[in-house]
Amino acid sequence: MTIKNICCIGAGYVGGPTMAVIAQKCPHIKVTVVDVNEHRINAWNSANVEDLPIYEPGLAEVVQEARGRNLFFSTNVDQAIDEAEMIFISVNTPTKTYGAGKGMAADLKYIELCARQIAKVAKSDKIVVEKSTLPVRTASAIKEILTNTGNGVRYQILSNPEFLAEGTAVADLFHPDRVLIGGDTTSDGQKAVQALVEIYANWVPTEKILTTNLWSSELSKLTANAFLAQRVSSINALSELCEKTGADVNEVAQAIGLDSRIGPKFLKASVGFGGSCFQKDILNLVYIAKSYGLEEVASYWEQVIIMNDHQKRRFAKNIISTLYNTVASKKIAFLGWAFKKDTNDTRESAAIYVADDLLNEQAAIAVYDPKVKVQQMYADLDYLESRTAVDNQKLLTAYPNPYDACQGAHAIAVLTEWDEFKSYDWQKIYEGMLKPAFVFDGRNVLDQKALEQIGFVYKAIGK
Numbered sequence: 127m128t129i130k131n132i133c134c135i136g137a138g139y140v141g142g143p144t145m146a147v148i149a150q151k152c153p154h155i156k157v158t159v160v161d162v163n164e165h166r167i168n169a170w171n172s173a174n175v176e177d178l179p180i181y182e183p184g185l186a187e188v189v190q191e192a193r194g195r196n197l198f199f200s201t202n203v204d205q206a207i208d209e210a211e212m213i214f215i216s217v218n219t220p221t222k223t224y225g226a227g228k229g230m231a232a233d234l235k236y237i238e239l240c241a242r243q244i245a246k247v248a249k250s251d252k253i254v255v256e257k258s259t260l261p262v263r264t265a266s267a268i269k270e271i272l273t274n275t276g277n278g279v280r281y282q283i284l285s286n287p288e289f290l291a292e293g294t295a296v297a298d299l300f301h302p303d304r305v306l307i308g309g310d311t312t313s314d315g316q317k318a319v320q321a322l323v324e325i326y327a328n329w330v331p332t333e334k335i336l337t338t339n340l341w342s343s344e345l346s347k348l349t350a351n352a353f354l355a356q357r358v359s360s361i362n363a364l365s366e367l368c369e370k371t372g373a374d375v376n377e378v379a380q381a382i383g384l385d386s387r388i389g390p391k392f393l394k395a396s397v398g399f400g401g402s403c404f405q406k407d408i409l410n411l412v413y414i415a416k417s418y419g420l421e422e423v424a425s426y427w428e429q430v431i432i433m434n435d436h437q438k439r440r441f442a443k444n445i446i447s448t449l450y451n452t453v454a455s456k457k458i459a460f461l462g463w464a465f466k467k468d469t470n471d472t473r474e475s476a477a478i479y480v481a482d483d484l485l486n487e488q489a490a491i492a493v494y495d496p497k498v499k500v501q502q503m504y505a506d507l508d509y510l511e512s513r514t515a516v517d518n519q520k521l522l523t524a525y526p527n528p529y530d531a532c533q534g535a536h537a538i539a540v541l542t543e544w545d546e547f548k549s550y551d552w553q554k555i556y557e558g559m560l561k562p563a564f565v566f567d568g569r570n571v572l573d574q575k576a577l578e579q580i581g582f583v584y585k586a587i588g589k
């Protein structure tokens with residue numbers, strides 16, 4: 127079966143870039159990305175690619191090439207479902223904030239809504255692809271909804287989890303380490319798997335396209351994130367020990383990373399991992415383990431989160447204790463608000479939690495981030511409900527450049543590893559600050575020696 131028409135439900139950080147790349151690489155396939163969020167769809171359609179809803183290096187060029195040719199963004203969900211032979215579900219699956227599993231389980235209400243809408247609209251056979259990250263065995267629930275509420279149409283469910291990282295999404299999609307496709311072991315299931323393999327084979331070498339059963343594919347996605355996050359928590363746990371012993375975490379990371387069994391990647395000590403997925407997916411894994419009565423398995427993985435929370439909190443504590451145990455009314459400049467460089471995404475960013483702790487001590491926070499808008503910073507803080515929105519606006523100010531953000535500050539905290547931070551005129555920044563001028567480098571990105579020579583008191587994670 128050769129697919130000519132694809133629909134993707136969900137035009138977010140995954141749906142947008144993945145479908146843009148499929149459309150660019152497969153000009154013979156019509157790709158329609160739909161979303162209930164009209165504002166987001168309008169932004170995807172905006173003439174000025176600077177206004178796309180997501181910032182990713184290289185994305186604007188891909189969208190520009192394919193949009194209007196075989197890539198379309200629309201709010202007409204029903205029409206796109208009706209026309210497509212293959213439907214990707216790429217909606218959000220956040221941690222539940224209510225009911226059973228609150229604060230841990232994945233909230234599958236958006237997934238279920240999609241399944242019900244597909245069942246209502248579809249008049250011909252469909253392949254439904256889980257692109258969202260889902261608890262293991264979700265495919266059986268989707269299948270049940272589709273077959274029990276549909277009108278006789280036959281469905282095949284595939285799991286095709288996405289492994290892209292934000293900030294490198296386009297490069298990851300162009301050259302994935304692997305593409306994972308899980309499907310039913312029946313002959314119809316395998317035909318559906320092959321239809322999706324054929325799409326990726328337009329640009330991904332076939333030896334990198336791995337096919338498995340549904341449950342292995344679903345579980346591998348959660349587990350991949352858990353393993354990656356575990357590496358960050360492992361190195362962050364060591365960073366605290368380094369600070370006590372005089373070891374340097376960068377040197378330790380380099381020394382252990384040269385062992386090819388360990389490897390060099392994902393060993394960068396930091397103020398803590400953020401992003402929309404690591405925490406949510408580990409909590410989900412913990413919940414799944416608990417629901418099978420596997421308490422030891424659950425607490426093993428939970429420790430990755432506990433360590434990460436500790437890392438964020440101790441960074442804020444260190445700032446407060448270094449500034450003579452009071453930060454009230456002191457201006458503290460934040461360089462970076464996004465959860466990592468090269469993205470405008472702030473979900474679960476460590477900056478939010480560090481800011482929250484400092485604002486509780488009535489610090490005056492001055493933020494500069496190259497891509498995050500001030501409204502987003504306030505929304506992130508308001509969501510925590512620690513203070514009123516009015517107080518957040520009083521205490522936190524965003525600046526259009528780093529020099530104004532740091533002017534008159536007692537300390538600078540580096541929360542994101544944006545490359546441009548390294549090339550600032552640090553002498554000029556120093557001159558504008560109150561003395562002693564502190565830098566708390568939460569990302570280990572600045573040149574310690576150069577800053578100390580200027581006169582800064584420099585403190586980094588793990589040193």
Ligand code: NAD
Pocket residue numbers: 135136137138139140141160161162163166203216217218219236239240257258259260288289290291292402403
């Ligand atoms: P997102 O919040 O950016 O996008 C989800 C979109 O789905 C939103 O625009 C929302 O309006 C839309 N939506 C929700 N319900 C809908 C419905 N019934 N009909 C139409 N549209 C609907 O989320 P995201 O970051 O793109 O993540 C999506 C999924 O992909 C999650 O399961 C996530 O775990 C997974 N994932 C994310 C990343 C990442 O880097 N962000 C990477 C791999 C996997």
Ligand code: UGA
Pocket residue numbers: 259288289290291292293351354358391392393394395396397398399400401402403404465466
């Ligand atoms: C992560 C995974 O890397 C992707 O493979 C996966 O598809 C995605 O989650 C997902 O499922 O959403 P992402 O969260 O976009 O991608 O970004 P990462 O590069 O993994 O960074 C996550 C966090 O860990 C960031 O805050 C980053 O700064 C931090 N990190 C990463 C470190 O502190 N140290 C490191 O060595 C690496």
